Amino acid sequence: MTSDWRPAPNIRRHPEVYERENEALARDGRLDVALREVADWRGRRLLDVGCGTGFWLPRYADASSVLGVEPDPDLLGAARARVAHLPHVSAELGSAEHLPCEDASFDVVHARFAYFFGAGAERGLHEVRRVLAPGGVFVAIDNAWTHGDFADLLRDAVGGNADLDPEATAAWWRAQGAERLDVDAGWQADSADELERILRIEFPAETVERFVARRRAASLSYAMALFVVRG
Numbered sequence: 001m002t003s004d005w006r007p008a009p010n011i012r013r014h015p016e017v018y019e020r021e022n023e024a025l026a027r028d029g030r031l032d033v034a035l036r037e038v039a040d041w042r043g044r045r046l047l048d049v050g051c052g053t054g055f056w057l058p059r060y061a062d063a064s065s066v067l068g069v070e071p072d073p074d075l076l077g078a079a080r081a082r083v084a085h086l087p088h089v090s091a092e093l094g095s096a097e098h099l100p101c102e103d104a105s106f107d108v109v110h111a112r113f114a115y116f117f118g119a120g121a122e123r124g125l126h127e128v129r130r131v132l133a134p135g136g137v138f139v140a141i142d143n144a145w146t147h148g149d150f151a152d153l154l155r156d157a158v159g160g161n162a163d164l165d166p167e168a169t170a171a172w173w174r175a176q177g178a179e180r181l182d183v184d185a186g187w188q189a190d191s192a193d194e195l196e197r198i199l200r201i202e203f204p205a206e207t208v209e210r211f212v213a214r215r216r217a218a219s220l221s222y223a224m225a226l227f228v229v230r231g
């Protein structure tokens with residue numbers, strides 16, 4: 001198996017809170033509407049790269065088949081348990097750089113906040129192109145940084161850190177021939193306390209404290225960027 005993946009601290013250390021985070025995004029629903037428009041999976045073969053604990057896999061159940069690929073063995077175990085009752089949905093060990101899939105075997109490939117963060121992701125994108133069938137579509141979902149509460153949090157947390165440069169990421173995607181589609185979505189948590197718990201697995205404590213002092217609510221606005229590559 002691959003040794004080139006990087007553990008994701010948010011979901012790995014706090015899988016239960018990450019589940020709430022995904023629920024808050026799912027409840028808002030606007031990201032899924034946009035994904036359906038750009039790459040509808042109904043009746044098609046879908047691959048979810050870096051599927052984590054498999055939160056989204058059952059939500060693709062109207063695809064003809066669904067495969068989640070995940071390099072972290074602990075998260076993979078959770079994903080497999082989640083979809084065990086769904087005969088056309090499964091999860092396998094692998095990474096973006098090493099997909100356990102035949103050439104041209106998927107119509108739709110998604111990567112949600114996984115691996116594809118700009119420069120350095122060339123190998124993974126090469127693999128995705130290999131497994132995309134002619135006419136297929138790949139969508140990488142990332143933070144937009146342009147506006148909204150989540151972008152404010154990102155900027156507050158990152159400061160001058162050159163590692164996370166949204167302009168460089170966008171330029172990298174343009175160089176790969178990707179289209180960009182911006183989506184105004186949000187999180188809708190159960191309560192302000194729950195939203196704060198979620199924010200604490202994503203951002204430093206002082207960033208979260210500044211944010212909740214300014215704006216204490218159960219929801220936040222979240223601008224996302226979809227990078228779309230057609231096979």
Ligand SMILES: C[S@@+](CC[C@H](N)C(=O)[O-])C[C@H]1O[C@@H](n2cnc3c(N)ncnc32)[C@H](O)[C@@H]1O
Binds near residue numbers: 053055072112
């Ligand atoms: C922030 S989590 C998102 C999980 C899932 N996509 C979701 O939205 O619930 C990032 C995921 O990417 C996985 N990952 C890390 N390196 C990877 C790689 N090289 N290829 C594919 N996935 C990777 C992590 O193990 C983790 O499951």
